[in-house]
Amino acid sequence: MSRGNPKVSNKIKNKIPITFNDIQLKLIEEHMGILGNTRAEVIRNIVINWLLTKKGEKNDQ
Numbered sequence: 001m002s003r004g005n006p007k008v009s010n011k012i013k014n015k016i017p018i019t020f021n022d023i024q025l026k027l028i029e030e031h032m033g034i035l036g037n038t039r040a041e042v043i044r045n046i047v048i049n050w051l052l053t054k055k056g057e058k059n060d061q
Contacts, residue, residue, distance in 0.1 A: 018043075 036042040
């Protein structure tokens with residue numbers, strides 16, 4: 001299990017189990033070091049970026 005960022009891990013209230021296929025895992029691993037240092041960090045940052053993008057699109061409509 002990865003340690004992640006201790007500032008973030010202290011604030012975690014819920015863990016959500018999720019499954020990725022081999023292609024998705026490969027894409028996640030290709031972004032390690034860019035979007036985060038662990039799979040969890042990369043996934044978290046992808047989700048946050050997606051949510052922020054969608055929020056911006058909602059405001060533009």
